[in-house]
Amino acid sequence: MGIGHTRRGTRSWAIILALVAVLAVTLAACGSGDGGGAAAGTAADQAVGEGIQRGENARQGGDLKVGLPGVPASLDPTLSTRGGNYIFGTYSETLTNFDLEGKLTKDGLLTDWERPDENTWRFTVREGVTFHNGERFDAKAAAYTILAQRDTEGAILTTYFQNIDDVEVVDPTTIDVRTKTPQFNIPDQLGTVYAIPPKAYEEQGADFAKKPIGTGPFVFDSQRAGQSVRVTVNEEYWRGRPKLDSITFSFPKDAAQRLALVQSGALDLAFELSHTQAEEAENAGLQVLSVPTSLKQVAFIVEKGPFEDPDVRKAAALAIDRNAIVEGIFNGTNTAEGGFLNTLPGQDVPQVLEPDMEEAKRLLAGKSPEITLSWVAGFNTGIDEVTSAIRSQLEEAGFKVNPNPTDVPTLFGQVLQRKINGIWVYGVVPNVPDPNFYVQGLMTSKSISANCPRQEWDQKAVEALTLEDAEAAQPIYDELNTDAVVSEACYVPIYFETSHFAAAPNVGGFTFSPLRYSDFYEAGFVGEE
Numbered sequence: 001m002g003i004g005h006t007r008r009g010t011r012s013w014a015i016i017l018a019l020v021a022v023l024a025v026t027l028a029a030c031g032s033g034d035g036g037g038a039a040a041g042t043a044a045d046q047a048v049g050e051g052i053q054r055g056e057n058a059r060q061g062g063d064l065k066v067g068l069p070g071v072p073a074s075l076d077p078t079l080s081t082r083g084g085n086y087i088f089g090t091y092s093e094t095l096t097n098f099d100l101e102g103k104l105t106k107d108g109l110l111t112d113w114e115r116p117d118e119n120t121w122r123f124t125v126r127e128g129v130t131f132h133n134g135e136r137f138d139a140k141a142a143a144y145t146i147l148a149q150r151d152t153e154g155a156i157l158t159t160y161f162q163n164i165d166d167v168e169v170v171d172p173t174t175i176d177v178r179t180k181t182p183q184f185n186i187p188d189q190l191g192t193v194y195a196i197p198p199k200a201y202e203e204q205g206a207d208f209a210k211k212p213i214g215t216g217p218f219v220f221d222s223q224r225a226g227q228s229v230r231v232t233v234n235e236e237y238w239r240g241r242p243k244l245d246s247i248t249f250s251f252p253k254d255a256a257q258r259l260a261l262v263q264s265g266a267l268d269l270a271f272e273l274s275h276t277q278a279e280e281a282e283n284a285g286l287q288v289l290s291v292p293t294s295l296k297q298v299a300f301i302v303e304k305g306p307f308e309d310p311d312v313r314k315a316a317a318l319a320i321d322r323n324a325i326v327e328g329i330f331n332g333t334n335t336a337e338g339g340f341l342n343t344l345p346g347q348d349v350p351q352v353l354e355p356d357m358e359e360a361k362r363l364l365a366g367k368s369p370e371i372t373l374s375w376v377a378g379f380n381t382g383i384d385e386v387t388s389a390i391r392s393q394l395e396e397a398g399f400k401v402n403p404n405p406t407d408v409p410t411l412f413g414q415v416l417q418r419k420i421n422g423i424w425v426y427g428v429v430p431n432v433p434d435p436n437f438y439v440q441g442l443m444t445s446k447s448i449s450a451n452c453p454r455q456e457w458d459q460k461a462v463e464a465l466t467l468e469d470a471e472a473a474q475p476i477y478d479e480l481n482t483d484a485v486v487s488e489a490c491y492v493p494i495y496f497e498t499s500h501f502a503a504a505p506n507v508g509g510f511t512f513s514p515l516r517y518s519d520f521y522e523a524g525f526v527g528e529e
Helices: 085-091 139-151 186-192 198-210 255-264 275-283 310-319 322-330 357-364 383-397 408-416 435-443 455-466 470-487
Strands: 063-067 110-117 120-125 164-171 174-179 218-224 228-233 246-250 269-273 287-301 370-376 400-406 423-428 491-503 524-526
Touching: 063 255, 085 218, 085 228, 085 246, 110 186, 120 139, 120 186, 139 164, 139 174, 139 198, 218 246, 255 269, 255 275, 255 491, 269 275, 275 287, 275 491, 287 310, 287 383, 310 357, 310 383, 322 383, 322 491, 357 383, 370 383, 370 408, 383 400, 383 423, 408 423, 435 455, 435 470, 455 470, 470 491
Parallel strands: 063 246, 063 269, 370 400, 370 423
Antiparallel strands: 110 120, 120 174, 164 174, 218 228, 228 246, 269 491, 287 423, 287 491
16 A cells, blocks of 8 residues: 655745755764774875774763764754754664665665566565654555655655655565656665654654654754754664763864864764864874765856856866865865766766866956855865865956855755855765765756756756666766766866864774764773773
8 A cells, every 4th residue: 555645834945954964964873883993984095093993892871972063954854954964863764774885785774675677666674663752663654754755845855756656565564665767776765764753753743853753773862952962872772772871962163162172071072173183183192083975065156147158167167276275275185076976085987177277267268257156154174265265266267256155044045046146165965875866966957956957967867767777877977977067067076075083082983984974873982981
């Protein structure tokens, strides 16, 4: 039978405030259950320190105090943007999981899958899992959760689930996901979907975000608006009790303050430090974890006003020198990147646009187009310095640049309402290591950004998903990347970001994947109290 789902107007579309949110918006704690090695996820040329020690010897108990750079848009995982899973990944779990290398695993809430026909995916649901309120996680709950992504007003990932025709409950441990047209990446996409309890979600409506419920290793306990969120241990967790008794998240916005709080003992773990601060932490005797991640800073050129001229778009793209930015601002610790649809560091694309200031000046031919440069001030590590450098480069080419530092709600209100102009810079993260995540989310006419809508891109996006698998679709994604970055100059990739964390000497077992999923399940305190 199919599972109906109610569209609820109380969950406003305005909650979609960002494509991703590095500052506290969806980096889940439900990736691999492996505690990870000391340097898990690090790269020798970008790492600071030796990582965070393993958690095998961590004792049971204690409250881990974690400092994050910002408050999540929502604690409802269906509505929240990308960085909120720093927090909600502790009490909620995705339907499928990825390991620390970004590979799909079968150790999550859905334990197996097959494709009976080209429009059907059949999934096996893990038995013996319950939500924190006592509701069973079964086939009905899994079906409801998937359809909620498609039907709930304000669901952050609704774009990716419009091809789902229905989800049928075959038996208590089996569901069939039926698509309107063939779609090879459904198992991957379910790695973005957090299980929600149907009865509580319907009854609580918008209030669900005030006291969210999941199946994870921790249970939501309390929040102080804008100040802290606390989760406590789930003694009945299906994988076994986690080591910590609780985690308290707070939000010191300034990275230097977060580091100082770890040094003083007021925090145990600080997220999102600069490379320089990571070196300072190591010199102070703290543990430091450095992880090259999938967070990619991208300049979006909006095809309006002067940028309706393809030569002006190309001039702007050629003027932005990603190599100078990475070396000058980050001392080479981030990875300069010219590809758009490659989702992880180290993945190549056939063609990129190399910076060329002289060609940029030639294309402008003495003209001085006036444009706006927008970004979320202080949002990502070094972003204000990055946009200052971009402004200087654009002005050297001949543009007149009006800087527009803003906040997340304002920027994405303008993006979603199609009122943004000029260039806007933002860090995008693929929830899954799949080029389609960027194509559907950022390139198609109905995508979040839609800065350069092209009917042929919409058609190619649909065609790619109908192919047998990712390997078969890759030539189409390569072609789309060349179109978007080289031919049309609508997207200017700049760099992959390396994330730095500082931890107290007695913290162990915390891991963070290149896809920016954090895992607190094995985290704990090592040594005597």
